[in-house]
Amino acid sequence: MTLRPGAETTAAELKDWINGRVDAKFQRVSDVVILDAFPRNVAGKTLKREMRERYRRN
Numbered sequence: 001m002t003l004r005p006g007a008e009t010t011a012a013e014l015k016d017w018i019n020g021r022v023d024a025k026f027q028r029v030s031d032v033v034i035l036d037a038f039p040r041n042v043a044g045k046t047l048k049r050e051m052r053e054r055y056r057r058n
Contacts, residue, residue: 015031015032018032033054038051039051
């Protein structure tokens, strides 16, 4: 998800918003990480591997 320019949110607000829209308990989010921008390669594809590595380090 990408916020509109000038919009602000917190991790707690996002977590509540996501969990309010899923029915199954196993789909609920327990942690939210906010990034300024997704890491992308030259072609513009999101580098999911790098995002996983950042998450595991924290």
